[in-house]
Amino acid sequence: MKDNRIVVVGSGLAGLTCAWASPEPCVLVTAASLTSGAASMWAQGGVAAALAPNDSPQDHADDTWRAGAFAGDRAVIDRITSVAPEIIRLLTELEVPFDRASDGSLDLALEGGHSRPRVAHAGDHSGAAITACMASAVLHSPTIEVRENHSAAQLLVDDDGAVCGLVVRRADGTEETLETDRVVLATGGLGGLWSHTTNPTTALGQGVALAARVGARTDDLHLVQFHPTALDVDRDPLPLLTEALRGAGATLLADGARFVEELQPRDVVAAAVWEQLSAGRTVRLDAREIPDVTSKFPAVAGLTADCGLDLARDLLPVRPALHYSMGGITVDQRSRTSVPGLWAIGEVSRTGLHGANRLASNSLLEAVVTGRAAAQDAAHPITGPWADALPAVDPATVHPRDDAAAMPVQKVRALLGSACGVLRDGATLERAVDALAPHTGDDVAYVAWLIARSALAHPRSVGAHRRTDDVHAATDTPQGATAC
Incomplete structure (x- = not known):
């Protein structure tokens, strides 16, 4: 053309x-x-x-x-x-x-x-x-x-x-x-880079790789959102139980007890769910009290039915899963x-x-x-400076493509799942960066390396980026994670 x-x-x-x-x-x-x-x-x-x-x-x-x-x-x-x-x-x-x-x-x-x-x-x-x-x-x-x-x-x-x-x-x-x-x-x-995701598994950050290789600046790659209510079943990607269920009155239960205000921002609810799972408790979403729930949420009812669960009658097992960048x-x-x-x-x-x-x-x-x-x-002729307000790219992030450097996608997903999950720490992130560095000629590993590198460079917790080694954190308990 x-x-x-x-x-x-x-x-x-x-x-x-x-x-x-x-x-x-x-x-x-x-x-x-x-x-x-x-x-x-x-x-x-x-x-x-x-x-x-x-x-x-x-x-x-x-x-x-x-x-x-x-x-x-x-x-x-x-x-x-x-x-x-x-x-x-x-x-x-x-x-x-x-x-x-x-x-x-x-x-x-x-x-x-x-x-x-x-x-x-x-x-x-x-x-x-x-x-x-x-x-x-x-x-x-x-x-x-x-x-x-x-x-x-x-x-x-x-x-x-x-x-x-x-x-x-x-x-x-x-x-x-x-x-x-x-x-x-x-x-x-780029949610397909995580082992637990609600995204298409083909969502591997291809656009980030294309742009970064020619010198485009990227920012906040470590800021990824985990949806708190992915259906915890043997599927890849995990089916999503929409936020609107909680807006309509569904509650989150850990071993049968409500533990969080469900309509807080997703990072808070996801961290609260993760805390319960990490303590060995079983977390379920209870949508049984929503009137006409199957007719109001037919797509979700279909998803749960495909997994052998009834939206109107069953407690639904959930876990956080990578949802959005x-x-x-x-x-x-x-x-x-x-x-x-x-x-x-x-x-x-x-x-x-x-x-x-x-x-x-x-x-x-x-x-x-x-x-x-x-x-x-x-559609208009480019006149004057081009995006001059944007900071310059860090040259250390611009790597050439090398098809011989591939790392298996499943290995990349396992690395990011452990290093860049709901909770992160510097030592694990550093190991992930080091493991991915020799493979940045491959697009999948390159994007994962950029993400882990960004997370490592930000030692302070903010929003969905929760560092367990943040010495400035006021508390280790997620906001809103108190008993209800």
């Missing part, structure tokens, strides 16, 4: 939004079929927005700031939450089937960390409903070329370090170079990375919205907002 169209990599909600919103013709590259393997399709909760009469974008921003352990970028938080109602209107125009109350207004759900109900949802399969609508819009656009079964293999940069092409690999192993000076990465997260490729408000001609959107990016712990149902919102921003910016 030599026509210099914008190339969008990834067909989750962020990538689809970017392609759909682009004023210019573009190419959408996706490793499998459209939306296949996209975590957006798996999102159960919905999209957070201040839509109720007693709510406001300021309150939404305050909750986001608080849930993120006051570690987010307040200007970014204010900007994204302020446009959230507009995003709901946009999605409604695309005929997303949001649930409605009897008076026709949106049925807003309450989720952990939110001070009031503000999550617009489509049953308990919101991600699939929203992503499918956006995918339909993309497929009906005459200006978008969709290339399925094309995986991004390598970013190319010129002598000035600016993007000049993307190497893609077809399903048959052959490669093609797309000559372009504008690439938007929407490759999703707050860090990623560092971007500015236009979704620009530190590499000229490269944008990053959705979960692969680090915008500053989430801080040290993502507030429930803010991720689909971020995907649409950042996708639109990148589409608009990439």
Whole structure:
């Protein structure tokens, strides 16, 4: 391809939004079929927005700031939450089937960390409903070329370090170079690098590897969120029991006793669950008292039934599992990375919205907002400095690719599971960094090394990053983990 169209990599909600919103013709590259393997399709909760009469974008921003352990970028938080109602209107125009109350207004759900109900949802399969609508819009656009079964293999940069092409690999192993000076990465997260995850096992941080190898800055890779209520069964990935269950009244029990306020931010609840499991107790989610629970949560009921459990009758075994990455490729408000001609959107990016712990149902919102921003910016001629507000990359993090350096994926997952779990300590992290260092020529081990290295470099606990050797920690007991 030599026509210099914008190339969008990834067909989750962020990538689809970017392609759909682009004023210019573009190419959408996706490793499998459209939306296949996209975590957006798996999102159960919905999209957070201040839509109720007693709510406001300021309150939404305050909750986001608080849930993120006051570690987010307040200007970014204010900007994204302020446009959230507009995003709901946009999605409604695309005929997303949001649930409605009897008076026709949106049925807003309450989720952990939110001070009031503000999550617009489509049953308990919101991600699939929203992503499918956006995918339909993309497929009906005459200006978008969709290339399925094309995986991004390598970013190319010129002598000035600016993007000049993307190497893609077809399903048959052959490669093609797309000559372009504008690439938007929407490759999703990196949760598949952990041994217990709710993410697609293909989510191995490919976008982080692509960008970091050409000098893009990354930040906060150690800040990953563990969902407190993954169904603890013999599945990989683990089925997710949505936050909305607890919003509707489900409780967490350890050996039959309630032990935590369930609607605190996820990092607090996950740490409390982990503490109980570490003490040898059995943790279960009790959704039996929710009226009509199987009809309200049909997708979850189906998941539990597939595992031999009844959502309405059984206590459900749960454990924390890797769910979301707050860090990623560092971007500015236009979704620009530190590499000229490269944008990053959705979960692969680090915008500053989430801080040290993502507030429930803010991720689909971020995907649409950042996708639109990148589409608009990439369509205009680049004038003036490129993302000059972003700090320079640490040269020690930029490693070349070497296919001979591979480490088995299962070994990488075991390393990160032990070193970068709910609780971390310096000695274990240092061993993981040393073990991964000889293998950074391989993309999977490279991203895992960047994550472990980032965790080791941050000795203080904050949000989802909990260091047991933090000498400044006020207490070893997770906030909220008292008996209820």
